[in-house]
Amino acid sequence: MLIDDASHWWESDSRTRTTEHQRNLTWNQFKKALMGKYFPQSLKDQKEAEFLQLMQGNMPLGEYERKFERLSRYAPHMVNTELTKTKRFELGLRQEIKGIMAAQQYTTYAEALRWAHAIFTGLGLEEKILPSYEVSKKREWNELYAENGNGQNKKANNRSGSSKLNEVIPPCPKYSRTHRDECLYGKCVLSMR
Numbered sequence: 455m456l457i458d459d460a461s462h463w464w465e466s467d468s469r470t471r472t473t474e475h476q477r478n479l480t481w482n483q484f485k486k487a488l489m490g491k492y493f494p495q496s497l498k499d500q501k502e503a504e505f506l507q508l509m510q511g512n513m514p515l516g517e518y519e520r521k522f523e524r525l526s527r528y529a530p531h532m533v534n535t536e537l538t539k540t541k542r543f544e545l546g547l548r549q550e551i552k553g554i555m556a557a558q559q560y561t562t563y564a565e566a567l568r569w570a571h572a573i574f575t576g577l578g579l580e581e582k583i584l585p586s587y588e589v590s591k592k593r594e595w596n597e598l599y600a601e602n603g604n605g606q607n608k609k610a611n612n613r614s615g616s617s618k619l620n621e622v623i624p625p626c627p628k629y630s631r632t633h634r635d636e637c638l639y640g641k642c643v644l645s646m647r
Contacts, residue, residue, distance in 0.1 A: 463491060501528035509546045515574045519567065522546065540566045550577055 456464050467487065468476060505525035510518040522543055526533045533539035540563045544555055551573050560566050574580065 460488070460492070464488075498528055501525060505529045505532070510548045510551075514580065515551075515571060518546065519543075536562050539563050543567075543570075548579070550579070 455461075471479070505522075505528055508518075508521060508525060513521070526539070526542070532542055540560070543563065543566060544552060547555065547570060551570055554573050555566070555569055558569050560569055
């Protein structure tokens with residue numbers, strides 16, 4: 455059952471169809487209409503491009519696997535056989551894993567996953583990747599959500615060098631937030647008046 459906007463859209467769309475047409479509507483026709491409305495081609499293309507550029511990098515293997523599975527549905531022509539799916543998965547793996555897997559003989563995607571997990575664990579990459587991946591995720595989160603008050607100051611500190619990391623910056627007497635440079639509070643920053 456459709457809810458909210460989708461329900462309103464379908465009711466409106468149904469009113470434009472004859473009773474005969476509504477009765478003969480197939481699931482595929484309904485799905486096509488729904489996808490056309492809520493999942494336009496531009497978004498499909500964007501997700502397909504994201505899939506084609508997907509690389510493991512510092513992601514834990516399980517995270518890469520989940521992203522691969524989630525994004526692969528947007529490029530079904532790239533993963534339409536076991537072999538093409540397996541090769542595409544292998545292509546995005548870290549070089550250390552990919553190099554070892556090239557020497558293995560596997561025929562299914564499930565086998566390739568087992569090999570990749572075994573190699574990932576055997577090389578001790580979980581201990582190496584997980585901490586740096588979590589730090590990068592925290593940094594990403596902090597940069598997105600630290601746009602107020604002291605969060606901005608922390609970002610500036612991190613960029614300005616390790617010697618200034620422990621430096622305490624007193625709050626501005628004009629508005630109680632911290633900053634390094636001349637206070638621009640109340641000044642026109644466009645003309646610097």
